[in-house]
Amino acid sequence: MDFGLSEEQRQLKESARAFLSGECPTTFVRKVMATDDGYPGELYDQMAKLGWAGLIVPEKFGGAGLGMLDMAMILEEGGYAALPGPFLFSSVLAASALKLGGSDALNSKWLTALAEGKAIGTVAIVESAGSIDARDISAIATRGDAGWHLEGTKMFVPYANVADFIVVAGKHDSDIFLFVVDTKSPGVTIRTLKNLDLTRRVSSVELKDAPAERLGGGADLFTKLIDVAAVAVAADSLGGTERALEMAVDYSKVREQFGKPIGSFQALKHAAAEIVADVEPARAMLWYAAYAQDTDAADASRTASMAKARLCDIYSRGTDRAVLMHGGIGFTWEHDMHLWFKRARFNESYFGSPAFYRERVAVLGEY
């Protein structure tokens, strides 16, 4: 029985912290926020050199062949730094979909390029309903002599604007399958949406008889992708909550009112302590959720859902409190607090709300 991080995992986390605090401080994040595509290419080249791009890609496709618990170390630090760009969507979600459902031929093309940092992938599930629920998916997949084609409009697709390929959910008869679409194919129209969290970009993706390759597995693969996404977003949320707490606590030690640091007042102490009390047990749960993915544990879906619901709730509540602890300065554009405040809201809705995941737990638990 050993419930903790390995020495390698701790080192991975420490090196990610050191790398991102040097290369991705908020001054840098703000520069990326102001660009059109929201994608810091040079930073991503460095990340690929560190092996992050292909961290969970199998070795046979040029990756490091590590698992979600290892990846969670980097995702947590990405959340802490408010890392902009497609990392989570490409190197975790798209990579997982291919790893689990891609043919060798498909993976040799996309997964290898992804692991080398030469291709960006993303995932497109949600449509106009703004919901991850399979019942809200209506993009139609048809099979003709020339293979599969997709028809429909996907919404809120992260970084479709810079992606080389997209993993798309589509319906054939009444079953959900995942497909890979090359963004350069005819029939693919991408329009970047204007969203609140500028550390991320989202687009609509219109598919008009767009050629697609089907991934193996149907509903199972979709379920598995939901699990991976839940764990990944939860890990990002953990790091973001830690950062918001740290900023609020640091500020409370220097800002003085009534002749003393505001951190000496119990109202602020209790707000900060409540965030700690939320975060620490959730951290342990995230570790388990990631481990359950890596070991295909029987409760992998259940625990991934719990981690997503819990950590997204904690992140939203925690950043809300952290803005409040800052007072007026926390409400300004100049102060960095709103980067995490908005990122928390993105995480909360992305790939399903806490309520969606709680219902999923209830169904799995046969309530």
Place this chain on the structure above:
Amino acid sequence: MDLQFTSEEEAFRLKVRSWLVENMPTSGLSDTREGRDDKTWLARAKAWQRRLYEAGYIALAWPKEYGGQAMDPVRQSIVNDEMVRARAPYNVGASGLGMLGPTLISWGNEEQKQRYLPKILTAEEIWCQGYSEPGAGSDLASLKTRAEIVGDEFVVNGQKVWTSGAQYADMMFCLVRTDPEAPKHRGISYILIDMHTPGITVRPLVQMTGDRGFNEVFFDNVRVPRKNLVAKLNEGWIVANATLFHERNMLGSASGSEQRFNRLLALAKSITRGGRPLTEDPVFRQRLVELETRVEAMRYHSLRQLTDQIRGKNPGVEAMINKLVGTELNHDLATAAMEAMGDYSMLSRDDEAALDHAYWPYEWMFSLGLVIGGGTSHIQKNIIAERGLKMPKSR
């Protein structure tokens, strides 16, 4: 990360499980906290702890020379889990086992360890905690119970309050003021008092549950041998905090929450509301999962701390939240159960129509008591902020 137990550990778990099936008392003791002041109950409760001890299931991690088995903490956690799973009765000697024992192992001298530890295990001596006073609750260090040194003895005068189990305890670990001139944290000593000494009066207090669980304890020229001092004179505050650390971990223990959640879920499944089981009500389903998620998180949080303990890592801020989170979670579980019960939540255990002998209404009250006892949630938050986050002290 490796969550596999070894085959020896799995075999041990099964052994504990079947032992509990065969040996658990079937009547006269329950896993609730009612009826604790009756003599028959006390005799049965002591006998039960003794039986557990003789079977090798008490304080497994304690050193062998004091009656323990020097096992790693995993074995103890397996026993704890199985006890909760079987709904085994509380150990009557919990204060000694969970609080004083670990404190003495770290801070007691050899004579004290030899003298007191073995009898904690066998329930031959039951301990109570003499901390709070009428004027010293959250501000514990302002306590006034005075101990003056006269010859080889302390002479103790003053009053303690909210003393659980004092009505049947044999011994008390007690904080007393030995230097009234020193700053408040530096004039406190930690002493061990025989509750049968002349001059001690125990007056029961009735809790909001109607039970006599805690007491006022009065000291009138009570003579305590000087050798009953733990650690150095006037350095009791640090020992007091060691005990509080153990107390808070005990109160925040995760395994009790799992059992309570399972009981809540079974309750919700059994209740029909608007023609369907309450578990199919979309709002209540959400609430149940939210609670289950918090329970799960605490389970992993405990496993993480168990691992840190095995790895020899000093506890950090993560250990400071156990009491706050665990006790509030238990109260929230009970509150949800009260809502699930609808109007049955009105009934006391004296009414024959009460659901499940009114387990939940009493759990609902007791659990709020534990949000207060051992340092209120507000005090826990101050500790997390000041010691964990290094936020400036306000006092």
